[in-house]
Amino acid sequence: MATMISDLRDWIRDHDPHVRAAVELLIAHNDAVWLRREDFVDRFVDDDGHNTVIDFATLAAALEAGTAPGACETEAGVLRLAADLGTDRWGIRQMSDAAVHRVRVAIAVATE
Numbered sequence: 001m002a003t004m005i006s007d008l009r010d011w012i013r014d015h016d017p018h019v020r021a022a023v024e025l026l027i028a029h030n031d032a033v034w035l036r037r038e039d040f041v042d043r044f045v046d047d048d049g050h051n052t053v054i055d056f057a058t059l060a061a062a063l064e065a066g067t068a069p070g071a072c073e074t075e076a077g078v079l080r081l082a083a084d085l086g087t088d089r090w091g092i093r094q095m096s097d098a099a100v101h102r103v104r105v106a107i108a109v110a111t112e
Contacts, residue, residue, distance in 0.1 A: 004035060004045070007052035018093060022086035023054060029078045039069040056086025 012020040060083040062068040
């Protein structure tokens with residue numbers, strides 16, 4: 001597990017911020033629960049001998065199709081958020097700083 005996390009962090013070191021955020025969310029959530037699940041790793045984590053990567057596009061498609069691994073609501077929500085971040089579904093990369101700030105505030109308010 002520690003090797004996979006280290007390898008994923010190597011992959012994201014120079015990657016886009018939204019992908020870094022998605023990977024770090026999966027690492028940080030519930031002691032990397034998704035990265036410990038064989039059914040997740042077998043389908044969405046690839047290791048080609050040079051890089052260990054998460055295929056966020058395939059994950060997003062599986063979530064949309066309802067074929068992603070089962071989970072409790074919290075874990076499923078984190079997985080959906082990670083997929084959305086990893087694929088930049090919300091277009092965060094193109095948002096202005098002001099728009100990103102408004103998104104942060106909206107999420108903070110939603111969790112009060």
